[in-house]
Amino acid sequence: MLWTKWSASRWLRLGPVFAAAFLALAPSTGAATTPLIPSSNQFNQLVAIGSLLCTEAPAQDCVEHGWRFTDANRNGSLDVEELTAVRAGFLEWAAEVQESLSGRDRLILNLGRNLLRIVPLTPLFALYDENEDGELSQEELLVDIQMDQRPMSVILADRNATDWNAIRGRLGRGAALLQMLGLPQ
């Protein structure tokens, strides 16, 4: 099993980088080409590699990793259908993984699942979609985060680099759960 307690607690605190991807998720609009829902094995790989890239490598590597996973049609941006598919896969995967966890890791994962359920996804997507083209670019998604060569986990913990007030403002009532997940005040 690739999932470990180590990766559980580290990865799940990475917050809105993947979160904004996972979160943005609205009810399917019934598009003709609905992306496939990623399997639990694919999520295991995403997390195993991502927990390393996002804590050890330059932040852009972390972003690219999540982006490749989510950008099913390979057009370089994320749409609601892609995010909906990833969210569905994440919720299935998290339910399986949760059974193997205990204590704080189990609690964190449960909070993460609840966060995905309560954040109003369609308005959230619109808030990040600055040019209103129905696609999220990396620039739009990372608008509250100043990227540099440090790992994403370091940038997210640095209040001079990550504008948590702005992120909380976008998340609305979901922000309370972010705080419970241990993200910076």
Ligand SMILES: [Ca+2]
């Ligand atoms: Ca895409």
Ligand SMILES: [Ca+2]
């Ligand atoms: Ca856009």
